[in-house]
Amino acid sequence: MRQPDLSIVPSSLHLLLNKQWERLNTAVPLVLDTLAEASITELTRVVIGSDYVVDQLVKFPELLHNLVATGVLDRAYQRHEYTELLLVVELAKVDSEASMMRLLRQFRQQEMVRLIWRDLTRKASMLDTTRELSWLADAIIEGTLSLLYEQGCERWGTPYGPADDAGAREAQRMVVLGMGKLGANELNLSSDIDLIFCFPENGDTAGARKTLSNQDFFIRLGQKLIQALDTLNADGFVFRVDMRLRPFGSASPLACSFAAMEHYYQDQGRDWERYAMIKARVVAGDKEQGSELLTLLRPFVYRKYIDFSAFESLREMKQMINREVRRKGLEYNVKLGSGGIREVEFIAQAFQLIRGGRDSRLQQRELRNILPLLPELVGMPEQAVDELMAAYTFLRNAEHAIQAVADKQTQELPKDDLGQARLAFSMGFDQWDTFINVLAQHRAAVSQHFADVIAPAQEQSEAESLQQTEWLALWNGQLSEEDALDVITDSGFDDPLRALKLLSDLKQSRTVQVLQHKGVERLKIVLPILLEMIAQVDNATQTLARVLLLIQAILRRSAYLVLLAENPAAMKQLVKLCSSSGWFSDQLAKKPVLLDELIDPRSLYSPPDKAQLGAELRQQLLRIPEEDTEQLMEALRYFKSAHLLRVAASDITGVLPLMRVSDYLTWLAEVILESVLDVAWRVMVEKHGSPMKQAGVPCELDFIVIGYGKLGGIELSYGSDLDLVFIHDSDANLSTNGDKSIANSVFFTRLGQRIIHILNTFTAGGQLYEVDMRLRPSGNSGLLVSSLKAFEEYQQKEAWTWEHQALVRTRVVAGSARLGAAFAQVRASILQQTREQDDLKKAVVEMREKMRTHLGTSAKEAETKHVFNLKQDLGGIVDIEFLVQYQVLAYAHLYPELYEFTDNIRILDVIEKVQLLPAEDADALREAYKAYRAAGHRLTLQEQSNVISESEMTECRALIARIWSSVMES
Template sequence: MTDSALSAQPFLQAPARVPEAPAAALPFALAYSRYLQRQAQAREGWAERVQAGAGHPIDVTWLSARFTELFDTKAVEVETALKRALRLLRNEVFGALVERDLSGAATLDEVTGTMTDLAEFAVRMAISVIGQELSALHGQPIGQSSGEVQELVVVGMGKLGGRELNVSSDIDLIFLYDDDGDTQGGPRPLSNHEYFTKLGRRLINALADVTEDGYVFRVDMRLRPNGDAGPLACSLGMLEEYFVVQGREWERYAWIKGRVITDPASPHAARVIQQLERVTGPFVFRRYLDYGVISAIRALHAQIRNEAAKRSNGANQQRDSTGHLQARSPNIKLGRGGIREIEFVAQVFQLIRGGQDFGLRVRPTLEVLRAASERGLIDAEAVARLTEAYRFLRQLEHRLQYIEDAQTHNLPGSPEDQLRVARMMGFDDYAALVTKLEAYQDEVAQHFDQTFSDKQDSQPPCAAVWHADLLDEEHTETARAQLAELGYANPDSVLERLRATRNSPRYRALSEVSRQRFDLLINRALDHASRQTDADVTIARFLDFFDAISRRSSYLSLLSEYPQAMERVAHTLHASRWAADYLTRHPQLLDELLDVEALSAEPDWPAFRARVRDRLQAASDHVEMQMDILRQEHHAETFRVLLQDLQGMLSVEHISDRLSDLADAVLDLTLETVWQQVTTRHREVPRFAVVAYGRLGGKELGYASDLDVIFLYDDDDERAPDVYASFARKLITWLTSHTAAGMLFDVDTRLRPNGAAGLMVTHFEAFRRYQMREGDNAAWVWEHQALTRARFCAGDAEIGERFEALRTAVLRQAREPGPLRDEIVAMRERVAEGHANPTGLFDLKHDRGGMVDIEFTVQFLVLLHSAAHAELTLNKGNIALLRMAGELGLIDATAAAQVADAYRDFRARQHKLRLDGQSVARVPVDTCADEAAHVRALWEQVFGPAQ
């Protein structure tokens, strides 16, 4: 069809619909593709055959059947027959896809998926046919160490790896084999390397050689190790060594989409895929949050955009977010706001977080964006807009290529082709298409610039304090004066710390880039600290923090790239010594400072469990990774509570509730995960429960509290005692071990029956008899005291219900007031003896009139009166139970209210002191004398005068 006739064609709405009775085969494809017009003219009946294929989606079964029809198995030149069959197949697939796409029958995913299937099918067929010829001549390649037959492993990179191949794309391939050795069984043996190199060359020729029938795919091998200078095929061992010694940053991006495309069903391929993941995984995905990729992608993209701008001939100049002139490139892939920018936005989440979150290790661009949105890393609305832009750009890309089957991404220059493309995209004219395109490009570019804009240029006013002259004694007075002007109380001490930092081996060992970032952050820290009331303390904490993170360039990158995170670091370091130490021990928590919404949101525990469970399942083959995931998630959630606490958003009770709920969730998730690691397990779901005592049992957990727990099971299988004992030991190991991500909890199990001398796990019936004092081995009074603050917290819910019923029954037993009083008073004396206070300060917890007195009073009231008042068995905490006892008339209601208020005040004071870094909570006596007096008065009312 001529260009002049094009304007007479019916306008294609998007998507268009296939006419009910088309006048001829391929009405849409032949209207717009000159390439397909030539095919139809050159091959009689070709359009009709293709029309038949266009009536349905093309799958691998159809490809195989059609190839069989086209491949002349009797041909003397088998490789020539292979080439012809693959090219004819490719032309039919191309024609059918163009027709299905332009008629509105095919989605973008179908088009890219079908082209990917065709590429994989062509590679496999070519290897099969050529491999048979080579094996007859050279024999089978045998692994030197394994003694097994080797196969060529073809890795698809780029859009082929991501199953996003466009209709006229080349394919990026890498050829691998897993073991060196030699071929055996043929008259002319070769080394495995020679054999696979020969097979690779003939494979490329079979796909890319241009014959009278065209080509199948252009093949690009430049992504292999050392590019064009490297061997065509390399062993996995060589690849691993290359990554370690020479692997470059841009190759990490390339390997994100790397995927084995040779037959995945073969046992050999399955083994090599696993080995390849072991080799490529650590290279592509850092184990820690890798914010260094932001500047690296920014630099790579600048090169790509500049190349695209050079090709644009300087049309439509405009300024980008950095103020630099940028050409509005006609290249919709590499130019401003193009496909590549969307891909980079998606990849940055993978490269930063993929080492810790296996769910981000997906390949298709839109799937990555969806995964990032599900994790709250990018706004859902932004993902929707980027997705819309991506689909538009990819569809436009295809329509540009349909015209001449050319690998182009440039908008056409001729008016005829401009109208042709506009009509294929569903627009009346080219101007309307360009207007829509530019709107999408502007939106994509804006989002890209927001993600990758350079935020490292600005220097704070105090930049002059930290410079090379700082080492020169002649400038001491100047530096001291500058620090004093900034508000530092002891400039000499601060200057000494700064010099020590600059002279430290860690600072001197930094790379040039890391040192520049470090210098920038030191200056910002001096500025931020100077605005605090205790600037000297804050800058000292900053320097300790920088010392801890200096070897991780990614953390320096994060703070350089996100100044708002630096501000929140300053607030955290200033507000609390404990918070400063916590952030210094767990610098990966810096990432949490970027999510403003999460810092103020209420926790969603079902969503937390679901998210962490998904991450744990994705890392099911990596035990150490699973342990790190649990720690990362626990630390992150704890840090969110801490930040809200420092902002005054939470009461002490709310903090304890959240930390207790978090511990419950982490225990549950750990139980699920560890059970799968027990090789001797005899059932799919364990009949096993965790019961919490102490602070966790009373939901009064603090930031660094131990977990007092016991383990119960209810399983009569003869293997159960040993299996659950092993399970409990492994569970404790998972909870208490130090990994690269830190530790979860200190765990104390001494409250189990018979204490440290008892079994690690207890059958529920044995526990029931022990608590009910049936038999010689019976619980002590102090163990029933402990039971007042116990609750089921994780594991089998049915066992949990039975425990709660047993707890109620134990607490409601009738007790004689005198003996009970004597037992508890004696226990209080033993506790006091173990916590002597040699200072003149008041110990909020252990001194008379302190928190232990309140807790023992409540426990006595619960044990003595629950038989008559069942509501006292509810585990509602000491404050609620005191008020309840006052309302029931068990103690004076006014005294109950006063002591409840005292308990809240003591806990708040204790909490503040812990945040200030004090492990023992002691205060001047006169600051809480009235509260302590109320507590002592209630003690005397209940127990009599203290001894």
């Protein structure tokens, strides 16, 4: 008689092992004699860990031989294998309801033996086990439902939806949603299954003597399915079925229509149901219709905005669970106790609900897929995620080991010595104390990370709490006007009367008056903290006005108040930036979703380079269906707004110098233009086919976007529009190769129009960029898109001097590299032409005087307002630009390096190098240019025009005027 492998088992378990082995020897002695030593060692582990397996091996004597001989213990199953085993081997034998019940139970029990064996011997990982258990459940539910549906149609008739216009009706099938662990493919060894039954449309059955409504049919079908799976008889059960997660719970009909489902969740869905629906998956029935239902319900689960109210809900749910744990004494429950499985799940689900509407990567069911995303998406430390994954794996393995003993749905740690010794052994420990210490470490780590994520915002000091109590009393109207003014004055506000009026105006506003109770409470949490922070800045009253502008904008969607309440660091950044610039409060009031950007100072003050910008935008757009142009446009707008906010934050805090600010703003425009061109090209090709290069040869994006002005000169500012020119390189006499073929020239014109539409159109997210196309050949009267040949001919024969000046600051910003190189050659040929210098100088000066007259400060304004226009007045920015452009046009034929760069600073470097200007003059122009642009940026952020007092920057102006006179008027 073969003996168990006593060498791997602690002495405390020898008695149990001998009893289990004796049972097997009685039932399958010959099979034991044939087992290899490795199988004996594995079987030893299994019989220690599971009475259930021993019971099944004794009940089905052929089972042990089949498991070992067929090799199924040594490999994982794929999803389809469970379906094939059930349908081909088992359900084919069904000839009655009783035989179906028996075969389902035997099938489940035999597969469970294999799964428990592989789990206890660690031939399967925890993730393998949970995934296969879920596939097993899927196969059983699907197979059973199909059989019962056929029987139901024979008995009650086939359910049909309403007739279409032609009178045809479509047969209806039930949709079974798997919730919880089943939905997430994370089923445990003895889990019940949470299901929801629904069907596409109301209607009636046809084909039987008695007609039923579709709802009655599917209720009966659902009852039959539950009975087949859940009934406990002499053969056991298949799965315990829980239907309490359906709309209205146990009080509602067992099955409801899609319309009823959507109506319920939109109008009455509660927060905990959002958590539940994260894991919803169609496990059986009409998969296609079920997928459409989940798409309909997605907005209920995932909000489009950042929804920090999820933390409030989670805390309430956790408090409820904690009360239940204390009431029932569940402290030793590895799922519900402190630091248990549920807390790991809550951490993942919190971020899914907060950010899932904005980032589709979080719209996944499996926790193992969500946790690794958190470092990138929410800034959770890698170490924290590693600890959570390790703890989750350990806890789930412990849960399986507990349940494997008797196939019971429990997560309670055993309290008896034998039970503790068995669990420790199944988990790979020689002693209970060692196991419980490791368990305690994992639970402590989970508790800490759970507290870090879910715990309320940081506690306040006694002084802070007292001050905020005073602010709250002021807001609630509990102070006299005199006392209220004292509070505001003592806090440090520079204009207490105005500050009090600002607060009073907000309180009396219509928005606050009609605010729901939850919104009022959220405002009362945030406002005192904000007021205390605002009181610390120098321009407190002005900052208050700016911050309250934002508060007014977000009151109707008070989830943004929760975002601030949950993130005191974001409130600090908000106050800091609004104190420095009114531009920030204006941007945030228009687009409150940008508040999310304030949460992590690391990303707020660390703008990426162009390659990182491009990679980030591509990743965001990849998650949007290509055909959804509207969503693509909104994503582009959010991307631009978010990065504009970041660069402005870095600018006013001095993190980025001026030149880097312009670089960043220019890179931002370039990566957006590249994406817009890709989107527009794809849409046009899908509709009309590719334009043809020659007969049978399609074009490969033979199109470029040329940037002029600030974009071309890598000198964009915050409010800059884009001066663009579009050029293609195809035969205008050929057409596209699609079903709706159009001439190449028409194709490229429409491509240009689509690009402008995407950039220019105002949507809910605002406008990407205002586009100016007036610098194209012949201006507004010219073609929207020119061929490169036509562009060159125009520049050679018809262009004015000012158009050649504009060409100095041009470069390709998106499109074909090959065509871009050809354009560079054309540009070079134009700029290096030999020009009569007197004529050139005269043309440049005349254009400069015309601009100064029409766009600069008028004589009356200069006399009455004493102001200076940074850009257009004598000694301003345009004087520097025209000086540079003149030098390029006058001397590029001698010094080709003059047109190598398009930005004024580097061109001035070349001008100095080739000695067209003295070094001190070139340096003076560079420094003045940078000073003007820095002042322009500051004015934009203060929401002011490019006009300063005539007493400012007088030295710069005088220097530029002198150099202009010496060069252009000599």
